[in-house]
Amino acid sequence: MRVPEFTQSEEASRKTFLALLQATSLPGSIHQLSQASYPENFIAIAEALIDLETTFFSPDPEISQALERTGARAVDVSEAEYQLWPTLRQDDLEVIKTASVGTMVYPDSSASLYLGCQLEQGLPLLLTGPGIDGEIEIQVAGVPESFWIVRNELTSYPLGWDVFLVHDGQVLAIPRSTEVNIGPRSH
Template sequence: MTAVELTPDTAQRVFRRCLEALAHPGTILGMGSLAPDRPATHLPLLALTDLMVSVAPLTAASRDAVHGIAALTGARVGDVGRARFVLADETDPAAMRGLPVGTSLSPHEGALLVQRTTTLDAGLPVWLSGPGIDGSVTMSAGLDPQWWSARAELCAAFPRGIDVLLVDDAGRVAGLPRTSHASVGSVPEGASA
């Protein structure tokens, strides 16, 4: 499936929504959609990538989309272990473990993963806490515990880690910066249910 170019207004709106989602973890924001036959997961990459960055597919299911996005934005197609932006149209916790997390001196070299989920309204409850969150917030992203475990492993040695944009099929986005702690399935101590 080939990507379609964003209008300047749409690109600016998506860019702002992605930044706002990362600044306010767990908040669900609408980005809009490309077209009924185009996945909403393409929106952040079309708005955020350019010829200065590399983008990679997490799995083979995202390969064609990444090549189409790179052709439109000028981004380089890279390998998962070194790419700044990574697209995941399906969940694969094992493949996630290969994402770059940066170093203590260069944490900005960690990946931004754009992860597709069918909905941001169903599934296991997840409590988020950390910077940008007043106390804790609850969300349900439709992702299994193995996905959350892989993310926790990648973000365990702050400032190293990955940032995540969860994008659902309705064109909504929620951010999970590396600074957010996630507790899956049970209320963490001190949080309100």
């Protein structure tokens, strides 16, 4: 019997998934997606994870359209399991606040937020928690500082969002298990 064909879409999905997996396993570390620029990077993430069994939200019409082709259902922020925000503005915070943090019985029902940003510049964040050997400092630009305040307020482990920061072809994860201290390492 032949080995089944490793199609291009299989290969891209696998590469994207492995990047997300490594990123979630090692919060704060940067991993390479299968696509290097907007909007293909977000669409690649969608194709790896989203289909007609999931719900999504994206304010971006181009991404939204691509997502609808997967058969996934477009729903409000408060209901969407997968949310793709290529740009998150200060004004969006009121609505993103309503994204699900899951329930104590099913904490996995919470939202996963994929946010566009610039990594290795801007606001310093100090991360600790599972997957981090001690602590790690990262820098993020393009995400409102108050998002992190909201994120920390709403996170009550195991409840919380799994946040993925997407910068062109790079991804970095901050799952709910990560403690985020805003500001640089204090010495």
